[in-house]
C-alpha cells in the first residue's frame with residue numbers, strides 16, 4: 054500500500070506539471086480529491102485492515118491528501134501569475150516620458166456665477182435649497198399671491214404640461230415650501246429664515262440678446278422680526294460688490310410683483326457698453342434688469358404659515374444667466390445655451 058501512495062504522489066506531480074490552465078487543474082483536483090477521486094477511493098480499502106494498519110495507513114492517506122491540496126493550490130497560483138505575465142507581454146509599449154496633452158474641460162459660466170453667489174450667501178448664513186423644475190400652479194403662482202386670472206400671469210408665458218403641472222417660470226415657485234420648511238424653526242427658536250434657491254426657469258419668450266426661453270434665476274428670502282428695506286439693500290449691495298469685485302452703478306426703481314410690497318427693480322449699468330452708449334446687450338438703454346426684489350407681501354407670509362403681524366421679510370429674484378453675461382462680458386445671452394465649446398472653453402474654473 055505504501056508503494057501505491059508513493060506512485061500516486063509521483064503521478065500527481067507529473068500531471069500537475071502538465072496542467073496548463075485553470076480548467077485542466079480543476080479536472081485534476083476532481084480526479085484526485087473529488088468524492089470518487091483516487092485518494093478518496095484509497096480510504097475505502099481500509100475496512101479490511103487491522104486497527105493498527107488502519108491507523109498508520111489513514112494517517113499516510115491524510116498526509117497525501119493534504120499534500121495534493123497544497124500542490125494544486127500552488128500550481129493554481131503559478132498559472133494565475135503566468136496568465137498575468139502573458140497579458141503584460143501582450144500590452145502595447147508606451148513611453149512614460151511623453152508629455153501629457155492636457156485638454157481639460159471647464160465649468161459653464163452659469164455654474165461658476167451660481168457657485169460664487171452660493172458661496173457669498175452661505176457666508177452670510179443663508180441655506181442653499183434645491184427645488185424641482187416641474188411644479189404645480191399653486192406653487193408657482195397661487196401660493197405667491199398670483200391667483201388664477203390675475204393679470205400678472207401674463208408677465209410670464211408659461212409652459213404647461215398635459216397633466217396640468219408646469220415648467221417653473223420663476224424660482225419664486227419654491228417660496229412657499231421654504232417658508233413652511235423653516236418657519237416653525239423661526240418661531241420656536243427665534244432664528245431668521247435665510248435661504249437661497251437657484252434654479253432653471255422656462256418661459257415661452259421670443260429670444261434676443263438678453264432673453265432666453267430657458268434661463269437661471271436665484272431666489273433669496275430672509276424673514277425675521279423687524280426686517281426692513283435697509284436689510285434688503287445691504288444684502289443686494291454686498292452680493293454685487295462680491296461678485297464683481299469692483300464698484301458698479303446700480304439703480305433701484307419701483308417695480309410691480311404681486312408677491313412683494315413694496316417691490317423694486319434693481320438694474321445694473323451695462324458692463325458691455327459701459328452704460329453710456331447703450332448696445333444690444335442692454336436693449337440700447339444702458340441698464341440691465343438684473344434682480345427684482347422687495348418686501349414679502351403679507352399674504353405670501355400668511356400662506357407660508359407665518360404671521361405677518363409679527364414677522365417681515367424680503368425676497369429677491371436674481372437673474373443668474375444675465376449675471377453670468379455681465380461678469381464674463383458675454384454680449385448675447387443665447388451663446389450661453391449654444392453648447393458651443395469654442396465659447397465655453399474661454400471660462401476656466403480656477404476655483
Ligand code: FA5
Nearest residue numbers: 223225264265268342343344345346368369370372375
Ligand atoms: C421674477 O421672475 C420674479 N419672480 C422675481 C422676484 C422674486 C421679484 C422675488 C420680487 C421678489 P422677472 O420676471 O423680472 O421676475 O425675472 C427676474 C429676473 O430674471 C430678471 O430681472 C432677469 O434678470 C431674469 N430673467 C427674466 N426673464 C428672463 C429671460 N427670458 N431670459 C433671461 N433672463 C431672464
